[in-house]
Amino acid sequence: MKIPAFVVAGQPNDGKTTVVSTLTEDDQMKISPIPGSTRMCRGYSMRVDGLDKVIIYDTPGFQNTGAVLEWTREHSREFVNPAQAFIDQPEHREEFPDDCEVLRPIAEGAAVIMVVNPALPVMQDNRYQAEIFRLCGATRVGLLNMRAGAQPQYLDDWTDLLKKEMNTWQKFDACEAVFTDRVELLKVFATATPEWKEQMDEVIVLLEASWRERLAQVAEGATRRLRSIVRYRTTETVSSDGESELLKQRLEKRVCDEVRKIEEDFRSEICRIFRHSQNHWQGGAELDVDIFSADVWELFGMSKNGLIIASALTGAGAGALIDVATGGTSLGLAALIGGAIGGVSAFMAAGSAVQMELPELRLGPLRIPRKKIGGQSVKAGIQRRSKLPGILLDRMVAYAEDAASWAHGRRGTEPTLSAERRNRSFCNELEQSPHQSEAGKLQALVELWYRTRESSVFIAGDQQQAIQESERWLTDRIERRLRERTMGKG
Numbered sequence: 001m002k003i004p005a006f007v008v009a010g011q012p013n014d015g016k017t018t019v020v021s022t023l024t025e026d027d028q029m030k031i032s033p034i035p036g037s038t039r040m041c042r043g044y045s046m047r048v049d050g051l052d053k054v055i056i057y058d059t060p061g062f063q064n065t066g067a068v069l070e071w072t073r074e075h076s077r078e079f080v081n082p083a084q085a086f087i088d089q090p091e092h093r094e095e096f097p098d099d100c101e102v103l104r105p106i107a108e109g110a111a112v113i114m115v116v117n118p119a120l121p122v123m124q125d126n127r128y129q130a131e132i133f134r135l136c137g138a139t140r141v142g143l144l145n146m147r148a149g150a151q152p153q154y155l156d157d158w159t160d161l162l163k164k165e166m167n168t169w170q171k172f173d174a175c176e177a178v179f180t181d182r183v184e185l186l187k188v189f190a191t192a193t194p195e196w197k198e199q200m201d202e203v204i205v206l207l208e209a210s211w212r213e214r215l216a217q218v219a220e221g222a223t224r225r226l227r228s229i230v231r232y233r234t235t236e237t238v239s240s241d242g243e244s245e246l247l248k249q250r251l252e253k254r255v256c257d258e259v260r261k262i263e264e265d266f267r268s269e270i271c272r273i274f275r276h277s278q279n280h281w282q283g284g285a286e287l288d289v290d291i292f293s294a295d296v297w298e299l300f301g302m303s304k305n306g307l308i309i310a311s312a313l314t315g316a317g318a319g320a321l322i323d324v325a326t327g328g329t330s331l332g333l334a335a336l337i338g339g340a341i342g343g344v345s346a347f348m349a350a351g352s353a354v355q356m357e358l359p360e361l362r363l364g365p366l367r368i369p370r371k372k373i374g375g376q377s378v379k380a381g382i383q384r385r386s387k388l389p390g391i392l393l394d395r396m397v398a399y400a401e402d403a404a405s406w407a408h409g410r411r412g413t414e415p416t417l418s419a420e421r422r423n424r425s426f427c428n429e430l431e432q433s434p435h436q437s438e439a440g441k442l443q444a445l446v447e448l449w450y451r452t453r454e455s456s457v458f459i460a461g462d463q464q465q466a467i468q469e470s471e472r473w474l475t476d477r478i479e480r481r482l483r484e485r486t487m488g489k490g
């Protein structure tokens with residue numbers, strides 16, 4: 001069975017390639033403000049689950065509308081397939097190669113998507129083109145390619161023309177279209193082409209299912225990475241007190257780098273899931289700022305004051321360091337590290353094999369383990385009660401939202417979401433008490449992860465279950481939010 005096929009037509013620079021690129025989620029197509037950059041007719045497929053489901057041909061558009069129309073008016077009634085008959089004439093292929101390129105898919109049964117720009121007036125040429133398609137017997141869908149920022153001055157004129165000449169028409173902004181807009185458009189295509197209705201309906205169902213699957217993957221990936229950051233631990237043995245400052249810096253860097261690496265890793269996955277080429281996609285640009293920069297912490301609502309305190313606590317990487325373990329007797333080291341992290345950290349003891357949390361002794365701002373096991377070693381990980389998990393989660397979700405709503409035909413660097421649309425809800429929730437209903441659940445989960453981050457800490461069965469349930473709750477929530485943002489409610 002032939003798969004549904006469409007061919008985009010219209011004037012140069014009206015956005016044909018942009019439409020194809022957005023519908024097929026292909027960001028590698030050459031889109032350019034220079035008219036005439038598409039020279040050949042080429043088919044691009046809409047793939048769902050690895051299978052070609054719909055084919056859309058990008059074309060250069062007619063170059064000799066007058067001549068083609070003249071011939072079609074005169075001969076269309078003589079042929080069952082006028083488009084094919086036109087191409088079959090050798091002199092046409094010689095003289096009008098671009099026009100033959102447009103007619104070729106039509107000859108093979110493709111429906112026409114006539115892309116028009118309502119910011120420009122209707123020209124005689126546009127009327128002629130519409131007539132050619134009609135005379136060729138093609139199914140025609142008019143597409144008003146609305147451009148954000150451009151005044152659609154001639155919308156009424158275009159609507160009149162499309163109503164008269166097309167089987168149906170639809171507004172579409174190829175640069176801003178999100179998933180639901182694409183589905184909406186496919187539904188219009190389905191209705192316009194009764195011969196493909198069934199196949200198109202099936203494509204729509206598959207697309208929606210596969211979109212849900214993508215969102216589920218994103219949510220699962222975010223939860224998994226958040227867990228791995230919160231539970232991250234790195235250990236180093238101290239040889240002498242003299243190097244403890246260096247050691248602290250080394251550990252801090254290692255923790256920060258791990259966070260960066262995991263975030264980077266998440267981003268690669270997002271790009272893969274939403275089919276953006278990473279070296280090409282400009283979305284999420286404002287999220288490219290290093291997570292440990294002051295800008296980010298400010299953006300996520302940490303007060304200047306809070307930031308300074310955090311910086312004083314841990315040096316440059318606010319929130320990165322850390323619970324510290326010192327198994328040795330060196331109070332010097334403990335004081336040094338303790339001074340850096342203040343009262344927020346718990347001291348841990350690291351034995352050679354067994355690592356366990358010890359009850360601690362408070363000495364002013366310092367906390368010192370009562371018992372010491374093993375050699376001197378320092379452990380680092382994410383500081384408990386840090387805002388880092390919230391910031392990381394908000395950033396991951398924001399990045400995913402950007403990627404999911406970024407039309408593939410879009411080029412350039414303008415950000416998708418304005419700063420106020422950025423959601424900081426997860427970060428804010430971490431400030432709630434763990435005992436407060438919904439809002440405290442996230443903090444409770446993070447707390448559970450912290451508590452069980454030592455591999456040797458025995459995790460009781462019910463605790464294990466609590467973690468799993470909580471993780472499922474978080475994944476569901478992220479998924480729900482992505483669904484609301486990209487598919488509308490419901």
Ligand SMILES: Nc1nc2c(ncn2[C@@H]2O[C@H](COP(=O)(O)OP(=O)(O)O)[C@@H](O)[C@H]2O)c(=O)[nH]1
Binds near residue numbers: 015031146147148176
């Ligand atoms: N803002 C905006 N620009 C668009 C839109 N569609 C196309 N363009 C721009 O118009 C120019 C020509 O687009 P292109 O798809 O190459 O047109 P084609 O010649 O018909 O294939 C490019 O610079 C596009 O970025 C749109 O929906 N919104």
Ligand SMILES: [Mg+2]
Binds near residue numbers: 017018038059060
């Ligand atoms: Mg083009």
